[in-house]
Amino acid sequence: MTKIPKYWNKAKKFLSKKDNTMSNLIKSYQSPSEIILTSRRDVFFSLCKSIIGQQISVAAANSVFMRFKKKCNNKINPKTVSKLSFAQLKSCGLSRQKVLGIKSLTKQILEKSFNPSLITKMSDEEAIIYLSSLRQIGRWSAEMILLFTYNRSNIWPTQDIGLLRAISKNYKKKYLPPDKFVNLLKKRFSPYCSVATWYLWRSIDPEPIQY
Numbered sequence: 217m218t219k220i221p222k223y224w225n226k227a228k229k230f231l232s233k234k235d236n237t238m239s240n241l242i243k244s245y246q247s248p249s250e251i252i253l254t255s256r257r258d259v260f261f262s263l264c265k266s267i268i269g270q271q272i273s274v275a276a277a278n279s280v281f282m283r284f285k286k287k288c289n290n291k292i293n294p295k296t297v298s299k300l301s302f303a304q305l306k307s308c309g310l311s312r313q314k315v316l317g318i319k320s321l322t323k324q325i326l327e328k329s330f331n332p333s334l335i336t337k338m339s340d341e342e343a344i345i346y347l348s349s350l351r352q353i354g355r356w357s358a359e360m361i362l363l364f365t366y367n368r369s370n371i372w373p374t375q376d377i378g379l380l381r382a383i384s385k386n387y388k389k390k391y392l393p394p395d396k397f398v399n400l401l402k403k404r405f406s407p408y409c410s411v412a413t414w415y416l417w418r419s420i421d422p423e424p425i426q427y
Contacts, residue, residue: 221367227408231415234404237386241415259332260325261292262365263350266357267317268310276309283308294325317352324350340368363410370411372402382416 233237268284269277287308288296297318305315324330330350335343340362347358359373373379374395383398384391405412 220329221369223369223408224411227369227411230408231405231412235401238405238412238415241386245415245418246368257365258292259335259361259365260294260321261320262361263347263353263357264292264297264318266360267314267321267352270314270352270357275387280309280337283360294322297322298326314352317350320351333364340370356358363413367407368410370407372405372413374398376413378417378420379413382420386419 228242232242264284265277265281268281272280284305285292287304289299302319303317305313305318310318321330325332335346338346342360343362343366344355347353347361348355353361356373356375359371359376362368363371363373380392380398383389383393383401387393387397387401389397402409402414
């Protein structure tokens, strides 16, 4: 894990001035730096975890991921995963589509038809489109990768149920909150939407979110 992103403290001051609700949230969750938005900086690991966790509970995802990790002898990298058969991957508790997604990802990285190092030079939207070209990776998953793996500062994942619930709760809006209001908050919180997202998540979940 890396340390707190360099922009974090500056972002807290910026957001506190911009929005009273956000200011109160930031004061409520003065967390030690080690549990703020951290990253493994390992995009293959994160993409595998993303594919495994889709459409199942957190507990189920963790269980499947631990079996997957064991199959990889605790070395989750393209070379190790490429040696696993379809049946071995499926035995971890993965659906057929998820196995195909992980196999496709592994092949593309090994063949260099997908190059994660290019992402650092892309804008957020370019990176989302690039990541979304992968099998089993949609916009939400791509945004989570940019937020947690690359620590991009201005990710506002409007497809995320937790974020929408938190907006409804903290801004006294119905669920789902109106798109117009969600977009207004994006403008208000830019260029630090990632930090605002993290504090909104904390308001509905006492455990800091990691990916």
